[in-house]
């Protein structure tokens with residue numbers, strides 16, 4: 025057990041080290057911070073829709089609104105896809121579409137949350153999660 029937990033700590037230190045090599049003021053540092061925020065908010069929402077935590081309608085609606093706001097933040101920090109003259113126009117188009125699909129999914133979730141009913145937000149939340157993975161499958165380096 026002690027051996028296992030020191031492995032876990034080592035893994036955490038290593039991943040921390042990997043993050044710290046990125047300059048927080050660089051586009052990569054900024055987009056990673058924005059993505060972490062998306063993760064934090066969507067974890068709360070998916071926890072409530074999947075029963076990992078109690079569904080509290082007001083908290084859900086508030087977090088869905090924060091996710092909708094945060095959903096427009098990262099894209100300016102992907103100059104390779106969102107600048108006026110991208111190197112690969114097709115990749116830029118696909119990326120912009122994936123970002124727009126994601127934002128639209130967060131709009132729908134935010135609207136659905138207004139009813140305050142768990143059954144109304146389950147499907148819109150799945151769509152949000154799908155749109156994260158759809159983009160990651162193509163554009164997130166492993």
Ligand code: HEC
Nearest residue numbers: 052056059060062063066122123126155156159160163164
């Ligand atoms: C339009 C594309 C796109 C969408 C949509 C998207 N991501 Fe990302 N995400 C990326 C890319 C590209 C990276 C890699 C960024 C880098 O390291 O430079 C990334 C990285 C991340 C990371 C790692 C950040 C780090 O510290 O290295 C997390 C966590 C993450 N995304 C979560 C999410 C979540 C959660 C959602 C949906 C709620 C989401 N992303 C939606 C493209 C996207």
